[in-house]
Amino acid sequence: MRPDGRQPADLRPMRLNLGYSRWAEGSCLIEAGDTRVLVTATVEEKVPPFVRGTGQGWIQAEYAMLPRATQERTHRESVRGRQQGRSVEIQRIIGRSLRAALFLPRIGERSIIVDCDVLQADGGTRTAAITAGFMALWQALWTIHQKTPFEKPPLRARLAAISVGVKHGATLLDLSYAEDVDVDVDFNLVRLSTGDWVELQGTGEHSAFSRDQLNQILDVGTVGLDQIDAIQRATFPEGANLIER
Numbered sequence: 001m002r003p004d005g006r007q008p009a010d011l012r013p014m015r016l017n018l019g020y021s022r023w024a025e026g027s028c029l030i031e032a033g034d035t036r037v038l039v040t041a042t043v044e045e046k047v048p049p050f051v052r053g054t055g056q057g058w059i060q061a062e063y064a065m066l067p068r069a070t071q072e073r074t075h076r077e078s079v080r081g082r083q084q085g086r087s088v089e090i091q092r093i094i095g096r097s098l099r100a101a102l103f104l105p106r107i108g109e110r111s112i113i114v115d116c117d118v119l120q121a122d123g124g125t126r127t128a129a130i131t132a133g134f135m136a137l138w139q140a141l142w143t144i145h146q147k148t149p150f151e152k153p154p155l156r157a158r159l160a161a162i163s164v165g166v167k168h169g170a171t172l173l174d175l176s177y178a179e180d181v182d183v184d185v186d187f188n189l190v191r192l193s194t195g196d197w198v199e200l201q202g203t204g205e206h207s208a209f210s211r212d213q214l215n216q217i218l219d220v221g222t223v224g225l226d227q228i229d230a231i232q233r234a235t236f237p238e239g240a241n242l243i244e245r
Helices: 085-100 125-147 211-235 237-242
Strands: 014-018 026-032 035-044 058-065 111-120 159-167 170-173 185-192 197-204
Touching: 014 125, 014 211, 026 125, 035 125, 058 085, 058 125, 085 111, 085 125, 085 159, 085 185, 085 197, 111 125, 125 159, 125 185, 125 211, 125 237, 159 211, 170 211, 185 211, 197 211, 211 237
Parallel strands: 058 111
Antiparallel strands: 014 026, 026 035, 035 111, 159 170, 159 185, 185 197
16 A cells, blocks of 8 residues: 555646746646646747757756755755756756757747746656646747747647656556655656657666566556646647647
8 A cells, every 4th residue: 555545556636737927938836746846937039059050949957946845954055056966967857858849940049948946845856847847848839939930830749757666566656755765666757748758767776677567667657647648738728739749
């Protein structure tokens, strides 16, 4: 029995609050169980120097956890004077994942900065940030499209992420913190709505895993990602024409 009574392949209750921030071109507050992540997307009509002159855009992600997002207060990274390695790793995977969902040349030479702030953490903050990050990005693209319509849809597909773990041979979907710290195998899965995988982050925390177990992880993850995709689709139906397929 899982701590919250869920079956192995059950998602935690999820809600996507689109347009949560008044000023950002795109925003989404995701509620996934007791995890809360606020994501805003800011459009800038310029690109980093390494992209300038290529005719394509860029997506940049930043990730931070508020001091009381966890049970004990953590110091702000701005006060420490540098980011922790974990934050750098997470914002890189968020950025890579979001860029995989886009045709970057189709958005022109502009940047979209995706800020992910963890308000409350109970496991799965990086996967929640990716899922909500896509929603905020999607809305920001819609904001651009309303002013200057894109010639072609800028999105390849929708994008979502979920965690999966293995404990005592059972494959568990959407881990809470209590489960995440105690699983034998831990995976974060990122996938497009086409079914194509963007990133598989996995490790045997306390034991190795077999090929059959890997297949089971992907199968259970697919169940959850299909559900999240349905939630995303229902949350922003007017944005469907920005997706090529």
